[in-house]
Amino acid sequence: MRLRKCKKQKREMTMYIRDVQEIMNICHAKKSVLPVVTFTLSTIQAGLSTCLGQIDDVNANGSASRFMWGLKGDGYDFTMKNDAYLWGKVNHIKDTLGTESVEACVEVIMLFMAVPNLGMVKAAFVAQMFGFNVACIDSHNIKRLGLKPSAVQTPPAKMKETSKRKKVTTYVEMCQIEGTEYWWDTWCKHVAGNRANKALDTGDVVSRYHVECVAAVEV
Numbered sequence: 045m046r047l048r049k050c051k052k053q054k055r056e057m058t059m060y061i062r063d064v065q066e067i068m069n070i071c072h073a074k075k076s077v078l079p080v081v082t083f084t085l086s087t088i089q090a091g092l093s094t095c096l097g098q099i100d101d102v103n104a105n106g107s108a109s110r111f112m113w114g115l116k117g118d119g120y121d122f123t124m125k126n127d128a129y130l131w132g133k134v135n136h137i138k139d140t141l142g143t144e145s146v147e148a149c150v151e152v153i154m155l156f157m158a159v160p161n162l163g164m165v166k167a168a169f170v171a172q173m174f175g176f177n178v179a180c181i182d183s184h185n186i187k188r189l190g191l192k193p194s195a196v197q198t199p200p201a202k203m204k205e206t207s208k209r210k211k212v213t214t215y216v217e218m219c220q221i222e223g224t225e226y227w228w229d230t231w232c233k234h235v236a237g238n239r240a241n242k243a244l245d246t247g248d249v250v251s252r253y254h255v256e257c258v259a260a261v262e263v
Contacts, residue, residue, distance in 0.1 A: 058228075059228065060224065067254065070255075076131055077131050080174065081120075081162070084166050084169050084173075085119050088166065091241060092241050093240060096260060099257055102120065134152060134174055137155070143177060146216050146220065148176060149177060149219075153168050154212060157198070163198030165182060168215065177219070177220055179227030196215065232248075233246075
């Protein structure tokens with residue numbers, strides 16, 4: 045009797061697994077958080093498909109770029125100045141707390157909330173691109189889920205540290221119900237081909253575009 049060979053089941057290569065690993069590799073090669081933070085700043089109140097053009101201008105003009113309006117330029121300059129510290133802290137959090145626990149995600153979000161113009165949700169987006177189990181619950185996701193904007197509102201600066209942590213913890217716990225891969229992959233599919241992203245016509249193209257943008261940032 046011929047025995048069947050048992051095949052080991054391989055974990056599905058999701059867009060998140062594939063592209064976030066590449067994003068982390070890019071940052072590791074440069075030993076810098078600047079690529080991810082610059083890309084994140086470029087996404088604020090802007091169509092995703094505009095980000096590569098914005099980044100080209102930021103590479104040429106730094107915080108004086110016309111795309112670094114408002115506090116974006118301050119966020120860029122802060123990250124440039126504190127890049128080595130932020131890079132070290134991200135890796136310390138990974139080494140001591142991992143990337144899956146609520147505690148680890150809260151710590152890294154609080155870290156990046158110190159960057160001017162990065163609120164809780166965008167700081168979580170940075171954390172997500174560094175492999176932490178959290179997500180960017182932005183306006184698209186709020187509408188999809190029927191959430192109130194207050195659920196993802198950044199804690200005010202005057203709020204006590206303990207209260208800020210409680211707010212961030214609640215946000216992380218909400219994200220982890222489905223998990224970071226779910227949020228990444230479904231968001232990419234949801235925005236693909238919409239009015240602001242006509243050239244990014246599939247979820248796969250949207251996801252790969254994140255990698256292109258991070259890779260384009262000069263350090």
